[in-house]
Amino acid sequence: MRKAFFLTRAEENYIKTIFHLGGNETQLISTNSIAEEMETKPSSVTDMAKRLARKGLVNYVRYQGVTLTEKGKKTALSIVRKHRLWEVFLVKKLDFNWDEVHEVAEQLEHIKSEKLIDKIDELLDFPKYDPHGDPIPTKSGEFQERDKQLLSELPIMAKGVCVGVKDTSSSFLQYLDKNNIALGHSIQILEREDFDDSIEIAIDGRRLHISNQIASNLYVKQHD
8 A cells, every 4th residue: 555645743844844945946054054944954954865865756966965856846836825815815815914924824734634725725715815815736736826026126107016025923924014005006116216215105195204124025026
């Protein structure tokens, strides 16, 4: 009888981290990069990389790093899909704020039932993006990336629509709520300060001064 494929929560977290660091591509992701992202020791990452390699989820090159195998990519996309669907569910059905859902979804993404996730996907009418603007993979692993760029990269007088955030921390999302900046809002660059690259924007008919740090964490789809 074929042995069932099972991953621990720690193994799933490593797979997802490698994916987010660029492991969906062909370049090697260093153990130091993974250790920094997961706030652990490089030696612990090496041990986990060897374990994941034995399960056929990563290609591990000693002293260089890892890449995800096709099996690893499929697994990562499944975890990401669950995480982002749970975020939509929490916001749309349980009235969570978008700054509250990430930590809860981190726990819920490890639920194994594919039937449950498929039912949630159907209940939500198969959403393409999560509350932070990130694409949600389909069951087959396909997802639709938006044509977007950082607000900080737009030239003066350019216009766009806010479609996502780079920083999903609670403090950043709470700042956006406080200043009434949300996905779907129209934004135009009015002025840019040479001193610190802070910018003056028009957002849905009002003017607002924001720092370069804020602008560097907002994704917009520029109008033609």
